[in-house]
Amino acid sequence: MESSVPNGKEVDCEELAIDIPLALEPAQWPECCIYRIPKKLRELNKDAYIPKLVSIGPFHHRREEMRNMEIQKLRYLREFCYRTRKKHEGLASIIQDNEVKIRHCYSETFELSSKEFVNMILLDGIFILELFLRTREKENDYISSQPWLRAGIIHDLILLENQLPFFVLQKLYIFAFNDSSNCNHREEDAPLVKLSRNFFTYYDRQRESIIGEEVNHFTDLLRHFLCPPNLHPSEHLDNLYFATKLDEAGLKFKPVEKRHLLDIKFPENKCLKYCPCFNLSWVLACLPCLKCFPYLERMQRVLEVPPFEVDDDTEALMRNLIALEQCHYPSNAYICNYVLLLDYLIDTKKDVALLVDKKVIVNKLGSNATVANLINKLGQHIVEGKSCYYDLGRELNDHYDYPLNHIVASLTSTYFHDFWRGTATVIGIIVLGFTFWSFLRPFVMKD
Structure with missing residues (x-):
């Protein structure tokens, strides 16, 4: 069997044969929700997507300038274990049991061993939970005592490449606090959602509304804050006046x-x-x-x-x-x-x-x-x-x-822009009326 090529030459299909693995991973797993920023968008302002103080997840793992925060993550892990009376091994087992699913949440594969990947996700997840708990309880520590640092961390936690899947945090929270209740989102936010909303309260306009859909991560949560539930796309908007x-x-x-x-x-x-x-x-x-x-x-x-x-x-x-x-x-x-x-x-x-x-x-x-x-x-x-x-x-x-x-609009802007201009216009109309009547009165009275 032969195949044609653009230059007119005929080649055998056997010459085009390549070794293809029998089982290829899909280009994107169904669970994928955390993405590397597309190149065209990144070129507009690459600094808008890169964390400055704390890295979360594998995209920016091992960045040297964030070494100090890695030490803080270890402190938070120790304090979280003291707080919840849970052992490090038990928390790590939650990540191990869900490692494949977690990896599938990212748009890329990472050359990290299972042990390194589990430790990274565990440290990042516990850091977030402990930070949220300290914010709710208004504890004064290294981060909360420095407003610039706390603001910088909030900024880093909303970046798309700097996310953990929300279900990981949920499983760690449930295990740590023995909270097996399945909260009905239609009636009340889940406990971890409440914690998250308290931390990102600056972005939450509708504080009394319920997040009635599954949240993928914090960037997705902020999208829920901004979008009303009654939006329906119809046609392409291609023109509008300034x-x-x-x-x-x-x-x-x-x-x-x-x-x-x-x-x-x-x-x-x-x-x-x-x-x-x-x-x-x-x-x-x-x-x-x-x-x-x-x-x-x-x-x-x-x-x-x-x-x-x-x-x-x-x-x-x-x-x-x-x-x-x-x-x-x-x-x-x-x-x-x-x-x-x-x-x-x-x-x-x-x-x-x-x-x-x-x-x-x-x-x-x-x-x-x-x-x-x-x-x-x-x-x-x-x-x-x-x-x-x-x-x-x-x-x-x-x-x-x-x-x-x-x-x-022109009449309003010209003659009734404010109280004084409107008053002058009304008085002018009255004077004009009297002047016109004075002009007509001799003719009217004469008749």
Whole structure:
């Protein structure tokens, strides 16, 4: 049997034969949930994915600059054994029994012996559990006494390449505390989830909500914090007007606290949708005190946006969440959808200035231009399929394209921007009315 090749020569298939192992490992095991960052994403900012203080798991194992924290892990292992009255051998057996499954959770294979791999996972797992317990009990130790160190460790524990499978921590916790209860996630968070939420409380907006799905690791847990349960991707979002453009069409940006970061809504108002002349934003601009009346507040088109806080750690957080979704949730890439939505809304520092003024963005970087640059770069190399903001984007574009919205917005901005300008406009209209009446009165009285 022969095979053709591009240069036109014929070769025997026997010449192409190679030795193929009878049993190849799959390219990716079903349990895989911890990934090496794709090259294209890493090139954008490699420092956003590399831990600085503590390595967790095999990707950054044996890094020399983290040697001090390895000593701290040994201290925590000793203290954890004292705390729980469990022996090192018993804890290690939990890892040994699940070694194959743990290895399958990583996107790469590692040239580590079974003993070295088990010791690494055990040290890292106990370090995390002891750290969480000390945080809950507010114990003052080497880490908690130095805020910069604790903040740095929190930063390292959210990185995608720096993770342990959550089920490993769960098994160690259950064994250590003899907690065999199977918590119903629909009614209450599992004990370890509670501990984790307490440690990452800064990122947890919905503290009373229940994590009703299985958590793979801490990067995945933070994704649960940010994503509401009611998101549904529909179509690809390929165009949206800038924030300043939408503002010119009379759209109001309203910050909404105590809501998932991705829970952005554009409440429907059929009256204003078809009759923009009933828009009362000009009244509320002149008399802000009237906003206490819900009916008047609803008589303007408002985009409800949970505030997005931008600080020194924002880029690393978002880049790791983006990488997780690109690798593990390509069909439900909600964080990617959110980043691309922001990328559409923000083009220049003027857009950032507007959103900061409306308290939709909390700028802790100082420069609006820096924030605009950060948002625009976050959207690079994201492969997006369907977007959960497609319907929202279409409604916003329809709002901008309706001419009457621009007329009402222009009148509001020019003549009713604030109380004093509105008062001057009203007085001017009254004076104009009296002047016109004075001009017409001789003719009317004459008749």
